[in-house]
Amino acid sequence: MSEAIERPASGAPPWEYASAPESTDIVRLDDRYGLFIGGEFVEPKSGKWFATISPSTEETLAEVAEADVTDVALAVDAARDAAPAWRGLAPAERAKYVFRIARQLQERAREFAVLESMNGGKPIKESRDVDIPLAAAHFFYYAGWADKLEYAFPGRGTPEPVGVAGQIIPWNFPLLMAAWKLAPALAAGNTAVLKPAETTPLTALLLAEVIQEAELPPGVVNIVTGAGETGAALVDAQVDKIAFTGSTEVGKIIRRSTAGSGKRLTLELGGKAANIVFEDAPIDQAVEGVINGIFFNQGHVCCAGSRLLVQEPVFDALLGKLKDRLQTLRVGDPLDKNTDVGAINSRAQLEKIEELVESGVGEGAEIYQPECLLPERGFWFRPTLFTGVSQSHRIAREEIFGPVLSILTFRTVDEAVEKANNTPYGLSAGIWTEKGSRILHMAQRLRAGVVWANTFNRFDPASPFGGYKESGFGREGGLHGLEPYLTFDGGAP
Ligand code: NAI
Numbered sequence: 273m274s275e276a277i278e279r280p281a282s283g284a285p286p287w288e289y290a291s292a293p294e295s296t297d298i299v300r301l302d303d304r305y306g307l308f309i310g311g312e313f314v315e316p317k318s319g320k321w322f323a324t325i326s327p328s329t330e331e332t333l334a335e336v337a338e339a340d341v342t343d344v345a346l347a348v349d350a351a352r353d354a355a356p357a358w359r360g361l362a363p364a365e366r367a368k369y370v371f372r373i374a375r376q377l378q379e380r381a382r383e384f385a386v387l388e389s390m391n392g393g394k395p396i397k398e399s400r401d402v403d404i405p406l407a408a409a410h411f412f413y414y415a416g417w418a419d420k421l422e423y424a425f426p427g428r429g430t431p432e433p434v435g436v437a438g439q440i441i442p443w444n445f446p447l448l449m450a451a452w453k454l455a456p457a458l459a460a461g462n463t464a465v466l467k468p469a470e471t472t473p474l475t476a477l478l479l480a481e482v483i484q485e486a487e488l489p490p491g492v493v494n495i496v497t498g499a500g501e502t503g504a505a506l507v508d509a510q511v512d513k514i515a516f517t518g519s520t521e522v523g524k525i526i527r528r529s530t531a532g533s534g535k536r537l538t539l540e541l542g543g544k545a546a547n548i549v550f551e552d553a554p555i556d557q558a559v560e561g562v563i564n565g566i567f568f569n570q571g572h573v574c575c576a577g578s579r580l581l582v583q584e585p586v587f588d589a590l591l592g593k594l595k596d597r598l599q600t601l602r603v604g605d606p607l608d609k610n611t612d613v614g615a616i617n618s619r620a621q622l623e624k625i626e627e628l629v630e631s632g633v634g635e636g637a638e639i640y641q642p643e644c645l646l647p648e649r650g651f652w653f654r655p656t657l658f659t660g661v662s663q664s665h666r667i668a669r670e671e672i673f674g675p676v677l678s679i680l681t682f683r684t685v686d687e688a689v690e691k692a693n694n695t696p697y698g699l700s701a702g703i704w705t706e707k708g709s710r711i712l713h714m715a716q717r718l719r720a721g722v723v724w725a726n727t728f729n730r731f732d733p734a735s736p737f738g739g740y741k742e743s744g745f746g747r748e749g750g751l752h753g754l755e756p757y758l759t760f761d762g763g764a765p
């Protein structure tokens with residue numbers, strides 16, 4: 273452009289980014305995907321199929337089978353049939369298969385990343401740099417434990433797999449959640465039936481191809497697609513363990529329906545994390561952490577830092593910098609390598625976000641959204657800040673699961689702790705301060721499974737993750753994540 277461009281007072285950069293879209297050529301989609309049962313793609317007995325779309329274009333990408341009770345039972349039978357041989361394999365042999373999956377994910381990383389962004393709407397730089405590498409890392413990490421289980425839990429007796437695991441996952445990190453579920457289950461010698469979320473089944477189905485290529489014995493991993501009814505059928509099926517990640521609402525339903533069944537259960541549910549900035553925090557770093565904490569993956573993150581607690585003396589400075597930073601976020605095409613905030617995953621989720629944001633305005637909080645053009649088709653929501661938020665507002669209490677930050681203030685350390693813990697959830701929290709002693713003091717008092725200090729949304733396969741209170745129970749990642757897939761000396765967990 274030749275005309276002089278003035279830098280807007282808002283702090284937005286004085287240039288436009290040229291678009292840099294990632295090509296979709298690498299992805300070869302079938303028109304239709306059957307269920308992955310017993311090592312093969314099979315037609316659903318239900319005879320039902322549903323379309324899976326791209327949330328950024330609303331185009332249909334493929335048709336996917338909808339598994340009913342009969343289909344789920346067939347998948348569970350396949351997993352049960354495969355169980356004795358799989359658990360009987362020498363652990364080092366079992367590890368080889370899991371390592372193979374990890375390596376194949378790396379080999380095909382670009383394909384997985386592009387497909388993840390097409391089907392789920394997340395920015396390609398996130399699927400490329402976070403989701404896919406972390407999914408591979410989980411398989412690598414747990415493959416390493418497969419032949420060391422006895423040493424992993426000293427004094428506990430002989431570790432044995434629990435049997436068949438039913439695993440139900442959400443749409444916000446589709447491949448990564450599949451990895452969190454499958455990697456520890458397989459390494460511990462279990463077989464599995466995995467149900468991906470209805471809006472994002474495609475990378476799990478591509479993973480089924482990888483599992484075929486890795487020559488896993490048929491039936492060790494089965495993948496059944498469908499929505500809530502399919503998930504409920506899996507919960508009620510003859511499985512030994514259910515692992516669920518999703519809404520607290522559905523978690524409660526599953527808790528009720530597994531009660532008294534002898535099935536083991538782990539639940540990883542919602543969150544409303546406090547991200548707490550103290551007056552001595554390195555402010556520019558904190559701004560980046562706050563932005564990453566809530567706008568990463570469009571805020572579709574159970575551990576998102578959705579409640580910002582700012583110590584009063586730095587409130588004005590921080591707010592000014594946050595508003596400036598918001599102006600620079602690039603919202604749009606998930607496949608564009610410059611995009612920071614992609615598409616909202618589904619129309620239903622967009623409506624939920626819109627409803628909660630309206631409630632925030634209605635209850636008297638002050639809204640701030642940067643000017644930015646949104647694409648005409650697809651599901652989009654502007655990055656949003658709310659100030660003047662009180663603890664009783666719905667936007668301070670309920671999980672919005674979108675790019676919306678509610679900002680509150682505090683004066684003392686005790687007030688920060690009290691406000692941070694004033695939530696039915698307890699998944700994660702963030703602390704920004706220069707004082708190491710304050711980090712330790714806060715971390716002890718925050719009722720949250722993960723507490724990040726001077727960083728946010730950091731994940732590592734070796735580090736356990738999970739919640740308190742209505743955020744669920746059980747841990748994933750690390751040795752803690754292996755334990756729910758084992759029994760010791762044939763008995764008590
Ligand atoms: P959801 O909990 O309904 O869906 C998660 C998974 O559970 C999907 O695979 C779904 O098909 C399955 N499912 C649904 N009903 C089921 C049932 N009765 N039995 C067994 N499985 C069932 O979540 P949804 O409706 O997509 O999102 C609603 C809200 O939940 C979001 O706005 C967000 O606040 C929260 N959420 C939290 C997640 C997290 O990572 N903790 C992930 C997804 C949603």
Ligand code: MG
Pocket residue numbers: 500519522
């Ligand atoms: Mg639901």
